[in-house]
Amino acid sequence: MSLKNTPRSYGRLARGLHWATALLILTTFPLGWYAEGLPYDSSEALAWKAGVFSLHKTLGIAAFFTGLTRILWALTQVHPVPVNPEYRAANWLAALVHYGLYAALLLVPLAGWVHHAAAEGFAPILWPFGQSLPMVPKSLALADAAGMAHVIATRVLLALLILHIAGAMKHAVIDRDGTLSRMLTGRAAGAPGSKSRGAALAAAVLWGGAAVLTGAAVSYSPTAETPAAPRVQSVAAAEPGAWQVLDGSLKIAVVQMGSRVEGEFASWDAAIRFDPAATEGNEAEVRIALASLKLGAVSDQATGPDFLNAAAFAEARYTARLRPEGENWLAEGELLLNGRSLPLNMSYTLTPEEGVTRMSGRTTIDRRSFGIGENYPDEASVGFVVEVLVDLTAVPATASPETGE
Ligand code: HEM
Ligand code: HEM
Structure with missing residues (x-):
């Protein structure tokens, strides 16, 4: 079985990277939610919360680099044709969700990472490369804005994931076509058909909307950098x-x-x-x-x-x-x-x-x-x-x- 995609199948590397990112995202997401809701009213509770956040951040950064590798690899590959070219609207929606998910793979962890680098203290990333990012100053206002962007981006990601997984399940259970097995086993499926024109642009508009929402939320936020004037x-x-x-x-x-x-x-x-x-x-x-x-x-x-x-x-x-x-x-x-x-x-x-x-x-x-x-x-x-x-x-x-x- 080939490492590379063919016009009707995903190669081993594309499938390996798809499931690696899926596993990382589906672990990091609930960890973030769980960590956020944990109490910190004692030494033990704080240590546990910080430990869970450290794991969340470390897996999140692993998701970022796996996602980046996946996108760079996808750019060098042919894209398999749709399994059911006659379902033009469904294919268009699937393409929109796919582009949206590719963007999420970079934007969600990057916002979390900028938040971490701009804030001081709390849970470290578990790796030896330091906790800062070049060109990201320590700034409470920046940390707040990036934290807001991270939370809003996770909501967009969640909506896309629900559509994506529901779509995959519909193909597997109702349509019983080769969509899921093409991504699971690499079996070839599909026939040349319609191109999903404009889906990438629609995904860009979706993420642009999320950025505008973040901007609006930040400007309404009361936590601005307060000058220390006695x-x-x-x-x-x-x-x-x-x-x-x-x-x-x-x-x-x-x-x-x-x-x-x-x-x-x-x-x-x-x-x-x-x-x-x-x-x-x-x-x-x-x-x-x-x-x-x-x-x-x-x-x-x-x-x-x-x-x-x-x-x-x-x-x-x-x-x-x-x-x-x-x-x-x-x-x-x-x-x-x-x-x-x-x-x-x-x-x-x-x-x-x-x-x-x-x-x-x-x-x-x-x-x-x-x-x-x-x-x-x-x-x-x-x-x-x-x-x-x-x-x-x-x-x-x-x-x-x-x-x-
Ligand atoms: C249980 C979880 C998941 C299932 C069952 C699943 C299933 C699938 C299937 C069957 C395809 C192939 C669609 C096709 O050939 O038209 C696919 C493609 C894709 N999946 Fe997933 N997926 C899951 C999780 C994820 C996650 C977490 C992400 C990323 C955040 C993701 C991102 C993508 C992308 C970007 C594609 C398009 C690949 C391409 O054609 O370039 N998936 N997925
Ligand atoms: C793909 C990767 C990631 C996903 C899916 C993800 C998901 C989440 C989720 C669901 C939450 C809870 C949001 C809420 O309050 O409702 C969260 C919070 C958080 N995440 Fe992530 N995260 C990822 C990567 C990262 C990375 C790489 C970092 C830092 C290096 C990070 C730092 C944080 C922090 C600090 C919070 C608390 C946010 C706040 O209270 O402002 N995350 N994340």
């Missing part, structure tokens, strides 16, 4: 020695499933009273809106009841005295988080910069001491140590940002 504390600004924060970022980083994920609070404010010449009375109060955290692909989980519990404790508050420490500075204070108040110190530097002063500091907290993530008592799923990174520019409240005077 709100300025007006009360403190009126006081002597007060500083006004111009811009900055308040980030945290945690190791999740073995990889570092960095996130940022979009809404926080800082009231700072600071005179570099004074030894007493220098202090800062930072208030952080916990629900404003964006943390890779797991923002909802991080701000949910298992972790920061923003519904019960909307805000975290850090109050500190500021004093010199060698060449640099030290904030000595208390952090109120998740209903617990504990001492927290942070070393920071102050650097003059074009009329403003830049403050950069870093500290770490152990999430367990604040009772955060108690259902995740091991480090394999979510690390204990959380890095806190602050970077802001400020000017004395009475000075204009241009001159810093």
Whole structure:
């Protein structure tokens, strides 16, 4: 039996690649659905969910490369003629579905892959070639759009698959013609007849419609890239020695499933009273809106009841005295988080910069001491140590940002 197609039969390679892609798609699809619905309310549950997602992604990428090979091979082959050339409409629909499925073989996994590469953290692809894609930046907005495209594309794929498999079954059970055995065993069947003109174009229009739907869904999505602009504390600004924060970022980083994920609070404010010449009375109060955290692909989980519990404790508050420490500075204070108040110190530097002063500091907290993530008592799923990174520019409240005077 030949490796190549003939005008009335599929060769061994075309059939092997058809059933390999069919097997991969029919495994990857339910795995994605199953993984999506799994809970993640404990360490074990999260590890299982991540494991199933890793398998889903790995099989999905195998489907992509098998599908690509299949398409490249099909391009070099003659296409077998229809089994029943007299059924012009059915043949046209079958051709539309086939072109649609070929496109799905690339588009569905590619959208999932871009989503994965643009997001941070969560379940890795099980292979040694890294987790990123060239030209795909880490971006929450891109990850959201690609995730949406992936989900919409899986719906189109499902509709095409239902039509395709139903068609194959009708041929096998009702028509009892050679359509299924031609793909299963390679037996020759068919006679020259009508060409399915326009079916490829119709499949392109179908996928174009899915792309438009994705675009519309993304523009209605509330998750846009939120700039991290701190709100300025007006009360403190009126006081002597007060500083006004111009811009900055308040980030945290945690190791999740073995990889570092960095996130940022979009809404926080800082009231700072600071005179570099004074030894007493220098202090800062930072208030952080916990629900404003964006943390890779797991923002909802991080701000949910298992972790920061923003519904019960909307805000975290850090109050500190500021004093010199060698060449640099030290904030000595208390952090109120998740209903617990504990001492927290942070070393920071102050650097003059074009009329403003830049403050950069870093500290770490152990999430367990604040009772955060108690259902995740091991480090394999979510690390204990959380890095806190602050970077802001400020000017004395009475000075204009241009001159810093
Ligand atoms: C149980 C599952 C499946 C069955 C029973 C099945 C059956 C068949 C049969 C009988 C044909 C030959 C049609 C003909 O000669 O006119 C065919 C072709 C095709 N199948 Fe499937 N299939 C299945 C799953 C899939 C899956 C999952 C995909 C891809 C996502 C797929 C994509 C295709 C494509 C693109 C063709 C056209 C091949 C060509 O002529 O170039 N099939 N399938
Ligand atoms: C042919 C291959 C693939 C198929 C058939 C497939 C199918 C699915 C399905 C059915 C879902 C559930 C969608 C829902 O929520 O209803 C899903 C979700 C998901 N898949 Fe895939 N997938 C494939 C490949 C991939 C690849 C290659 C990756 C990443 C490398 C990936 C990553 C994901 C992710 C991250 C989700 C969750 C989406 C979200 O919540 O936004 N998938 N997939």
